[in-house]
Structure formats: C-alpha cells, structure tokens
Amino acid sequence: MARELSHSYDQLVEKAQEIFWIHGFKGVNAKELAEYVGVSTSTIYNKYSKELLFIDSLDYYTSTYSDPFLQQLRETTEGLESLKGFFYSLVEALLERTFPKSCLMVNTIVEMRNENQDIVDRYDHYLIVLKDSYKVVLNKAYALGQIKDEKSIDTYADFLLGMIFSLSILYKIKPKKELQTYIDEQLQFIQ
C-alpha cells in the first residue's frame, strides 16, 4: 500500500489519460486501468471509479493539449494561411504519431456519443473553444481581405468544426498529399 500513497491524484489522472487515449473508455477495464496507473483494482473501484478518472482525463487532455494548441492558433496573424498551417500540423502529428492516436475528444464523441451527461459537458467546452478559435482567425482573415463576406464568418466557423472530425478519420486511409489538398480546398470554399 505504501506504493499507492506515493501517487498524487494528479499523477494518476495523467497516467490514466494515456491509456484512455489509446483504448477509449470502454476498451479499458478496471483491472487494466489499475495495472497501468499502478494502484490496486480495489482502489479503482472503491476510491476513484473508472468514470471519474476518465472525466478528469478529458479535462487533463483539454488543458494540456487542445487548449494550448488552440491558444496558439488564436494568436496567429496570417488568417487563412495560419489556419492552413494549423491543419497541416495536425495532419503531420497524426501521421507521424506524435500523439498516440487521433484527438481524444473526437474519439470519445464517436465512442460515447451522448451516453453520459458529465462527458457531454466536456464536449461543449471543447467545441465552444474550437469554434471561438476559428472565429478569431476568420475575423483576422476578413481584416486581411482574404474573406469577402463578414456575415458568413459564423457559418464558415461551423463548417470548419467538421474538419477536425473528417481529418481524424481520413488520415487513417488517405495519403498525406491528398489530406493536404483536402485542407487547401476546404479553405478555398470559405473565401
């Protein structure tokens, strides 16, 4: 038991997030989770629960990966060029396996849909930040004269929300060149 005490809860979440990212929520049972994070199975059952660790893993993922990534996007200055760079680097990360798998939030949406309200609340946060970040960049694109119709910015942001989802599936079967063409053309649609 002494070993268990050496873990802080935050460290447990960080570890749990790794295995959830690879296998999803349902693909990890309590025993595997316990072994991976280094506590006993009864600790998972009695003290934390798999669900609680999963929800905290989503928060960890958002604050460690997606929020900073989107913060960088909001700070860019080149409008559509910056968006292109953002999506290119996403494809790069997916193909180079910089991350263990495609976006944890995207995978969770496909896996869990609306089964659990606490998880649905996490999607809301994620999607609001995502759309807001696109709008910030689209407004800069408008100021740069890259987009003609200011009124369409909201529609375009909605359209782009789909991109992270389609890329998360298409990268598994399409070559890099075609993914880049896909990104270029998606951005042409909104000019």
Add this chain to the structure above:
Amino acid sequence: MRYKEYNVNGVLEKSIKLFWENGFRGCSINEIVNMTGVNRFSLYHEFENKEGILYASLNLYRERYCQDKLDLLKKDGDLPVILRDFYLSFIDESNPIPGCYFIHVATELADRDDKIKTIVDTYLTEIENLIDTLLQLKGISSENARYLTRHLLGLYCTAMSFCLIHTKEQREEHVDTGIKVILNNYG
C-alpha cells in the same frame, strides 16, 4: 456439410450491436457467447477468433444496413436533396444506433489493424465512386466531380462522428451547411 445449430448471421447481428455499443476491445468473447448462446468452440470454428467475428460483422452490416442507403445516391432528383437524404439516412431515428458502424470501428482500430484499414478504405471508396458518378450524371465535369467528391466524403465522415452528439435539427443544419458550402461554386 456440417450441421449448424445456430444461425451465423444471427450471431453477427448480435456482434454488431455488442461491438458498436461497447467497442471491440470493450467486448469479450464470453460476452459474445452469452449474448448469442453459441459456445466458444463453435464461434472459433466458424470465425477463427474475435477479429474474424468483427470482419464478418462488417460485411453483414454493409449488406444488410448500407445497401438501401447507398442506393439513395442513384436516385433521381435535386443534387443537394439526394446528398442530404443519403447522409441523414444513417443518422435518422430509423437506425437502431445512429451513425456508421464502419466509422465507429475505424475510429477504434484502423490505425492498428491493417485489415480493418483495408475494409474501411474499400467501403469509403465505394461511397466516393457513387458520389462521383452521381455528380457527373448531374453534368459536373469529371475533374470537378473528383474534387467535390473528396469533400462530400469528408462531410460523410463528419456527419457520422461530430453530428452524432447533436439534436436532429442541429445535425440537419450541419449537413445542409456542409452541402451548401461545398456545392456553392457549382450551384
């Protein structure tokens, strides 16, 4: 010929439901045995392993649940309406589980299992070919059809993932916006 006391497609039907609801990794062979009432020996004899059940279940899903939907792309009518009906047929209330089983399995496994990758690729290529044919039938040049098809396939992927967490109205709106933005220049 060996007499089978169980119906292979019945086993696969139940496996689709299990894998779709609990994921492939989240579902043990014991659960399949319990759900189908077919013993492990018979299952392994027929399908070799759990992966074999998954592969066969994707085939059955394609035959039983996708054919009618894919045929919508061959119907007459307005292009945006045909496309809309096609996308929504997968996510409307008539489906026991809304979405696409291929996309669900691909999200869990396609970057680790080459056979799944091939199966998903074959399915999505079939959709691409149908859309491409449809667009050309509507008088769009082959070059433009190929380009638009790429994005209409992307919209399919989005509709089968992102749209699933939204209300019926929001799903329809996202699909309509997607079609409108993509076809905009070719009205």
